Amino acid sequence: MSDYRVLPGPEHFLPPAAASMGISLPNPGEAHINGVITSEDKAYEEAARQFLMAKVPTIFPGPLVLWAWNEKAAKKATAVRHLFNTLKECVQPGQKPMLIPMPDYRPKYPKINPEVEINPNHPNLTIWHNKIDCCMFIGVHCHQANLSLKIIRGGTSCYTIAMCAQAGHEDAMLSFRDASVEKIMRLADTVKRLKGTVQPRLTSAKNGASS
Amino acid sequence: MSKERIQISEALYDIMPSDYQDLVKSATYGKEDRGWKDIGTSKELIEQHSLCAGCPESMAFRYILASLPNPEDTVMVGSTGCTSLVFPMVAVHNIHSLFGNQNAIASGLKRALSVRFPGRVKDVVVLAGDGATVDIGLDMTLQAWFRQEKFTTICFDNELYANTGGQESGLMQKGFVAKMAPVGKLFDKVRLPEIARESGCHYVVNCTVSKPSLVEKVIRNAVHVAREIGPTYLQLYTPCILEIGKNSMEGLQEMRDSEKPTERFAYKEYISEPAKQLLAELAAKDKERKAAAKQLAGQASA
Ligand SMILES: Cc1ncc(C[n+]2csc(CCOP(=O)(O)OP(=O)(O)O)c2C)c(N)n1
Ligand code: SF4
Ligand SMILES: [Mg+2]
Numbered sequence: 001m002s003d004y005r006v007l008p009g010p011e012h013f014l015p016p017a018a019a020s021m022g023i024s025l026p027n028p029g030e031a032h033i034n035g036v037i038t039s040e041d042k043a044y045e046e047a048a049r050q051f052l053m054a055k056v057p058t059i060f061p062g063p064l065v066l067w068a069w070n071e072k073a074a075k076k077a078t079a080v081r082h083l084f085n086t087l088k089e090c091v092q093p094g095q096k097p098m099l100i101p102m103p104d105y106r107p108k109y110p111k112i113n114p115e116v117e118i119n120p121n122h123p124n125l126t127i128w129h130n131k132i133d134c135c136m137f138i139g140v141h142c143h144q145a146n147l148s149l150k151i152i153r154g155g156t157s158c159y160t161i162a163m164c165a166q167a168g169h170e171d172a173m174l175s176f177r178d179a180s181v182e183k184i185m186r187l188a189d190t191v192k193r194l195k196g197t198v199q200p201r202l203t204s205a206k207n208g209a210s211s
Numbered sequence: 212m213s214k215e216r217i218q219i220s221e222a223l224y225d226i227m228p229s230d231y232q233d234l235v236k237s238a239t240y241g242k243e244d245r246g247w248k249d250i251g252t253s254k255e256l257i258e259q260h261s262l263c264a265g266c267p268e269s270m271a272f273r274y275i276l277a278s279l280p281n282p283e284d285t286v287m288v289g290s291t292g293c294t295s296l297v298f299p300m301v302a303v304h305n306i307h308s309l310f311g312n313q314n315a316i317a318s319g320l321k322r323a324l325s326v327r328f329p330g331r332v333k334d335v336v337v338l339a340g341d342g343a344t345v346d347i348g349l350d351m352t353l354q355a356w357f358r359q360e361k362f363t364t365i366c367f368d369n370e371l372y373a374n375t376g377g378q379e380s381g382l383m384q385k386g387f388v389a390k391m392a393p394v395g396k397l398f399d400k401v402r403l404p405e406i407a408r409e410s411g412c413h414y415v416v417n418c419t420v421s422k423p424s425l426v427e428k429v430i431r432n433a434v435h436v437a438r439e440i441g442p443t444y445l446q447l448y449t450p451c452i453l454e455i456g457k458n459s460m461e462g463l464q465e466m467r468d469s470e471k472p473t474e475r476f477a478y479k480e481y482i483s484e485p486a487k488q489l490l491a492e493l494a495a496k497d498k499e500r501k502a503a504a505k506q507l508a509g510q511a512s513a
Contacts, residue, residue, distance in 0.1 A: 068218040077220030106299040110261040
């Protein structure tokens with residue numbers, strides 16, 4: 001097994017793809033934390049803890065849930081909203097959960113508005129602007145998610161979580177696989193259960209993402 | 212993608228940036244007689260772009276996007292150049308090709324779309340600069356026409372390589388001196404409209420984009436003829452105001468000056484016999500449809 005660990009950055013201007021460092025993806029029923037394969041149960045706890053610890057815990061829904069391609073997509077969108085509402089209920093004063101969409105993947109020129117959206121080609125702009133220190137990707141196609149997760153790891157100190165509908169993301173610090181409505185709801189339940197048990201990072205000197 | 216699938220998930224509607232909400236609410240996808248007159252009353256299929264202020268390419272884009280007869284089932288193919296700065300802001304599926312390769316990509320794409328969606332109308336429209344169409348991509352341009360590929364080629368003719376600072380192109384006028392072509396062009400503007408006709412294009416127009424109604428007409432004709440019969444070509448003058456030393460407000464006048472009867476962008480059109488027949492049929496159907504709609508409106512108000 002590789003000694004490499006997928007940790008919050010900033011790692012390099014261009015960090016290596018975790019796969020090229022020997023990190024492999026979880027099997028069905030598993031997840032990974034920092035590149036180490038773990039049980040899903042542990043991943044729910046850790047993801048919820050990271051959300052509750054963060055100053056600006058953020059969910060980035062991508063095109064696969066933002067657009068109502070089919071009933072399943074619309075249901076996942078409802079679950080994402082539920083998770084966000086749960087986060088809002090469970091954080092302490094001073095924490096600021098956000099829900100910021102990634103409507104599509106085109107390299108938007110001349111600019112994006114980092115207050116209202118995130119673009120996979122320069123996700124760091126949204127992270128820096130909103131001082132996001134923990135984020136979760138959901139509904140983003142694999143290639144674009146990997147690209148974005150790598151850029152975030154390269155240029156920010158943001159903790160990244162992937163709620164991936166396929167085989168998981170080795171470039172995130174924590175990744176689920178085979179995401180479903182049930183899994184999103186279970187993460188929301190875990191956040192609720194851990195409410196009040198996690199100390200937020202509000203007082204630390206270096207909050208938010210660094211540039 | 213059909214327009215029915217362009218819907219935002221209800222639970223996340225409020226967080227979508229307003230440009231997407233507007234596209235879903237009031238863009239003219241699926242509207243049968245969409246055209247330039249929708250500009251100002253509906254959401255255009257183009258967002259803020261990074262062309263120079265007043266660049267006629269932006270006018271051309273707006274009129275073309277307003278006039279495409281089937282935008283939800285159209286794929287545009289672009290190439291490198293100033294136009295490629297706009298495509299990321301266009302709400303029609305589009306592919307960026309390697310410089311000059313656009314007509315080769317479009318050939319494969321059109322064929323693949325007809326295999327994948329046999330019962331559905333899928334239009335392919337190439338939109339590239341003169342450098343891409345006439346110089347570096349000439350081989351691909353011509354071969355697609357020889358093969359009778361069923362898509363439209365639009366060339367934004369600004370008579371030089373604008374995006375790289377003003378080099379000479381085949382469509383530049385003889386004697387013209389540009390920033391990066393100080394000797395002056397030694398030979399005549401390539402007669403691509405005539406070459407297009409001889410190469411098998413069924414509908415060819417050479418004009419400026421000074422009149423939105425004209426752009427609408429030629430775009431609709433070109434797309435319909437390409438859909439049913441074979442290749443079509445539009446050469447549109449979109450002067451590079453930056454390189455010819457004009458101000459932002461002077462692009463329109465430059466086009467008006469260049470479309471006078473004796474000038475190089477005087478309206479020129481070639482239509483093959485089968486294309487003439489098709490356009491006549493379409494015009495007749497259109498007339499019928501409008502008369503029926505008028506009658507219906509009359510009955511409703513009576
Ligand atoms: C294969 C390749 N060769 C050269 C270039 C450099 N290049 C970029 S834009 C451009 C000129 C584009 O000119 P034109 O097609 O007339 O478009 P305009 O910018 O004038 O609209 C060139 C040569 C490139 N990107 N790719
Ligand atoms: S360089 Fe010329 S063609 Fe390109 S955007 Fe500017 S004015 Fe338009
Ligand atoms: Mg040009």
